[in-house]
Amino acid sequence: MSENTPSDPGMAPAPQKAKSKFEFLRGLTLLGLLLLIWIALSLATESFLTTQNMTNLMRQTSLWAIIAIGQTFVIITGGIDLSVGAIVGLSSTVVSILLKAGFPIWAAVAITMLIGPIVGAFHAFGILRMGLPPFIITLASMTGLRGIGLLLTDGLTITGLPDEFVNFSRESFLGIPALAWMALIVAIPAFMLLHHTRWGRYIYAVGSNAEAARLSGVSISRTIYLVYITSASCATFAGILTASRISIGVATTGESWELQSIAAAVIGGASLFGAVGNVLGPVLGSLLLTTINNGANLLNINPFWQRIIAGALIVLIVWLDQMRRKKR
Amino acid sequence: MPSNKPHTSTPSPRAAAGDSNAPLVELKAVHKRFIGTHALKGIDLTLNKGEIHAIIGENGAGKSTLIKILTGAHEKSSGTILWEGREIGLRSPQEALGLGINAVHQEVVLCPHLSVAANMFLGIEEQGFGLMRQRAMIQRAQATLDDLGFRLPAAAPLNSLTIGQQQLVAAARAAMRGTKLLIFDEPTAYLARGETDLLFSLIRRLKREGVTIVYISHRLEEIFELADRVSVLRDGQLVASRAIGETSQAQLIRDMVARSIDQVHHKEAIKKGELLLEVDGLSGPGFKDVSLTVRRGEIVGLYGLIGAGRSEFVQCLYGRQPKSAGRVSLRGAAVKIASEADAIRNGIVLVPESRRDQGLCLNLDVGFNLALPIFRRLSPMGLVQRGAERAAVEKQISDLAIATAGRHAQAFTLSGGNQQKIVIGKWLNHGADLFIFDEPTVGVDVGTKVQIYKIFAELLKNGAGIIMISSYLPEVYDLCDTLHVFRAGRQVAAYAAGEVGHDVILGDAIETQGSRR
Numbered sequence: 001m002s003e004n005t006p007s008d009p010g011m012a013p014a015p016q017k018a019k020s021k022f023e024f025l026r027g028l029t030l031l032g033l034l035l036l037i038w039i040a041l042s043l044a045t046e047s048f049l050t051t052q053n054m055t056n057l058m059r060q061t062s063l064w065a066i067i068a069i070g071q072t073f074v075i076i077t078g079g080i081d082l083s084v085g086a087i088v089g090l091s092s093t094v095v096s097i098l099l100k101a102g103f104p105i106w107a108a109v110a111i112t113m114l115i116g117p118i119v120g121a122f123h124a125f126g127i128l129r130m131g132l133p134p135f136i137i138t139l140a141s142m143t144g145l146r147g148i149g150l151l152l153t154d155g156l157t158i159t160g161l162p163d164e165f166v167n168f169s170r171e172s173f174l175g176i177p178a179l180a181w182m183a184l185i186v187a188i189p190a191f192m193l194l195h196h197t198r199w200g201r202y203i204y205a206v207g208s209n210a211e212a213a214r215l216s217g218v219s220i221s222r223t224i225y226l227v228y229i230t231s232a233s234c235a236t237f238a239g240i241l242t243a244s245r246i247s248i249g250v251a252t253t254g255e256s257w258e259l260q261s262i263a264a265a266v267i268g269g270a271s272l273f274g275a276v277g278n279v280l281g282p283v284l285g286s287l288l289l290t291t292i293n294n295g296a297n298l299l300n301i302n303p304f305w306q307r308i309i310a311g312a313l314i315v316l317i318v319w320l321d322q323m324r325r326k327k328r
Numbered sequence: 329m330p331s332n333k334p335h336t337s338t339p340s341p342r343a344a345a346g347d348s349n350a351p352l353v354e355l356k357a358v359h360k361r362f363i364g365t366h367a368l369k370g371i372d373l374t375l376n377k378g379e380i381h382a383i384i385g386e387n388g389a390g391k392s393t394l395i396k397i398l399t400g401a402h403e404k405s406s407g408t409i410l411w412e413g414r415e416i417g418l419r420s421p422q423e424a425l426g427l428g429i430n431a432v433h434q435e436v437v438l439c440p441h442l443s444v445a446a447n448m449f450l451g452i453e454e455q456g457f458g459l460m461r462q463r464a465m466i467q468r469a470q471a472t473l474d475d476l477g478f479r480l481p482a483a484a485p486l487n488s489l490t491i492g493q494q495q496l497v498a499a500a501r502a503a504m505r506g507t508k509l510l511i512f513d514e515p516t517a518y519l520a521r522g523e524t525d526l527l528f529s530l531i532r533r534l535k536r537e538g539v540t541i542v543y544i545s546h547r548l549e550e551i552f553e554l555a556d557r558v559s560v561l562r563d564g565q566l567v568a569s570r571a572i573g574e575t576s577q578a579q580l581i582r583d584m585v586a587r588s589i590d591q592v593h594h595k596e597a598i599k600k601g602e603l604l605l606e607v608d609g610l611s612g613p614g615f616k617d618v619s620l621t622v623r624r625g626e627i628v629g630l631y632g633l634i635g636a637g638r639s640e641f642v643q644c645l646y647g648r649q650p651k652s653a654g655r656v657s658l659r660g661a662a663v664k665i666a667s668e669a670d671a672i673r674n675g676i677v678l679v680p681e682s683r684r685d686q687g688l689c690l691n692l693d694v695g696f697n698l699a700l701p702i703f704r705r706l707s708p709m710g711l712v713q714r715g716a717e718r719a720a721v722e723k724q725i726s727d728l729a730i731a732t733a734g735r736h737a738q739a740f741t742l743s744g745g746n747q748q749k750i751v752i753g754k755w756l757n758h759g760a761d762l763f764i765f766d767e768p769t770v771g772v773d774v775g776t777k778v779q780i781y782k783i784f785a786e787l788l789k790n791g792a793g794i795i796m797i798s799s800y801l802p803e804v805y806d807l808c809d810t811l812h813v814f815r816a817g818r819q820v821a822a823y824a825a826g827e828v829g830h831d832v833i834l835g836d837a838i839e840t841q842g843s844r845r
Binding site for chain 1: 421
């Protein structure tokens with residue numbers, strides 16, 4: 001566009017070095033920030049670096065990470081999914097109702113998991129066929145699905161879930177909480193899909209330049225269906241796990257988690273303009289957000305202040321990230 | 329290997345190659361209607377196997393629509409399309425790609441965030457067990473680029489390359505897709521001469537391999553350098569198809585607009601007035617030590633290759649970039665221009681290089697764009713006076729003959745030439761002493777070009793001065809009263825109109841660039 005770069009075609013630029021080094025740095029600085037906070041919290045409190053607290057931290061991180069990974073898929077296409085918190089609420093109530101009705105656990109989980117593809121497909125349909133912006137169609141689901149959950153439970157809490165179901169979230173395997181394993185079960189296939197298959201490449205292509213993708217023979221609609229179904233399915237899965245973790249079914253579970261998941265994705269380096277993001281980012285972002293909440297609790301910080309601190313940190317982290325990007 | 333796998337190098341013996349006069353594509357009475365427009369009115373066009381077929385015409389003549397139909401981006405309204413004698417529908421990009429039809433668009437249509445290799449393989453990724461073979465793809469892409477002589481890194485993100493380099497990637501990408509019909513839509517608009525040479529050798533090589541090429545350009549000399557046949561479109565109709573040896577530039581221009589060649593670079597003798605702008609030793613990001621003057625009634629041209637520092641210089645003059653040294657005087661008094669708003673207050677306006685990115689709010693309407701710089705004047709009490717706004721807007725639409733469905737049409741619905749008229753019109757509405765035009769006629773049809781040159785003359789007669797940047801030598805050569813040549817961020821020469829020939833100026837511009845010309 002402008003003339004600010006010499007355009008002799010013979011020159012051999014080496015920007016890819018800088019880029020990969022930079023990607024590595026971003027992960028590193030986020031990790032560095034985490035470590036810093038962790039060290040500070042271990043020194044400031046006696047309870048932070050205990051097995052019990054660490055396990056607790058990992059459990060909450062896992063739930064948010066699963067949702068944030070799905071959210072990142074949507075964000076890379078330049079979209080947004082505001083419904084994930086509501087899906088968590090709905091799926092936690094549905095699985096609780098089914099379990100109370102005597103369904104075996106596997107069946108209750110399998111049936112509940114259908115919510116993901118159905119809601120995700122509805123979003124993609126709204127975007128592609130009805131021409132609605134992602135913000136609007138998922139905003140509609142955000143309130144609509146909450147309403148369905150409240151209607152199903154009459155606003156009441158479902159208690160008395162089977163022990164095996166409730167105990168799952170408390171178990172550990174090889175010293176790592178079962179919920180963290182569940183996050184890995186989501187993250188690894190998500191990583192392979194996004195970074196090593198052509199479908200992953202099309203997700204980036206649609207976010208970068210949908211017209212170019214279309215003219216290259218990429219199916220935009222399949223890609224959109226893929227990301228919204230992935231996001232809704234991740235949220236459904238997280239909802240089932242949340243029901244196990246809190247051992248009750250409440251329709252209002254997961255309120256404002258959509259914002260947490262967006263924050264985690266963006267802290268992890270995703271761009272709301274699309275085409276930028278990866279799978280590790282939302283995991284680290286969730287870990288950071290959970291650490292902030294956890295640390296503030298341990299430090300006995302007024303919960304109202306916690307919210308303000310979390311907000312300020314989002315601004316700070318994303319601003320620092322953009323400064324780094326500009327410097328490149 | 330499946331047939332749609334890319335072939336990278338050496339000409340594969342194609343069955344079609346020997347059969348050079350058989351038609352590959354025949355369009356018969358093809359019409360395309362949009363709401364409110366009849367873009368193509370019964371086109372009959374034959375593209376023979378292995379020929380380079382140029383298509384020319386003014387903006388709005390239907391070239392873009394024709395390409396979109398051939399690439400499946402739009403579906404024809406009526407008519408017949410034959411592919412190797414067989415009727416086809418061409419209803420989707422996938423169908424066109426499946427037949428081996430590819431296009432390199434005027435504005436690069438690739439994914440800027442993906443790597444060069446990922447763009448080249450987009451939609452045709454190599455896979456093993458469902459996973460991409462990324463290293464293999466980067467190697468194949470690099471081999472293709474090297475083989476073509478484009479020294480570009482396959483693993484680099486596309487947005488780290490210049491626009492010209494990205495255009496070469498687009499061409500290489502199309503070339504490696506086992507193409508039968510390849511359409512180039514003004515590929516050289518943003519290319520430096522060295523890059524143009526690389527592109528031409530690629531096109532000639534594809535022709536040798538039996539690929540049919542459709543080449544669209546406003547630069548007639550390129551067409552005579554490259555094409556075998558040329559077709560002229562005017563107002564959605566095909567005027568003529570001729571062998572290149574049997575026609576001339578003058579005839580083609582007459583076909584396009586019924587206007588002769590010496591009228592294109594319209595220039596009037598206008599008396600120079602007092603000194604308007606004086607720049608002394610100005611330095612800034614991308615250029616160093618530039619000195620020049622502009623008088624009222626004078627056109628000062630800045631010529632050079634892309635990347636020579638001309639745009640950087642005017643951007644600094646316009647307050648977009650801070651200067652690091654030097655002085656600027658306007659009307660005899662030193663001025664400090666720290667922002668675009670400063671420049672405009674001082675009577676300097678800029679018609680920028682990229683009208684889409686810098687000149688227009690594309691998804692707002694024509695009227696809004698024309699009134700944007702003068703809303704302050706139109707709203708004396710804080711409220712926009714709609715009557716005054718309408719009057720100002722309608723005046724420019726009729727003065728400049730902007731072809732639009734009306735002032736409420738969105739800017740992106742207009743053709744390139746008409747969009748450029750809006751950008752110029754909005755500054756005519758505002759008024760200024762010094763007008764800076766950065767590549768004002770890129771992608772603009774001949775008719776609009778003449779109109780732009782007439783606007784220049786009008787401005788000069790009213791006492792304005794003009795700085796004009798162009799990479800098209802005949803244009804700056806014929807129009808400018810003084811011509812400054814830039815090379816690698818430096819001002820290397822200055823000539824009065826007609827003082828030296830084209831060859832001297834071109835020589836000044838490319839000396840250290842190692843170009844093959």
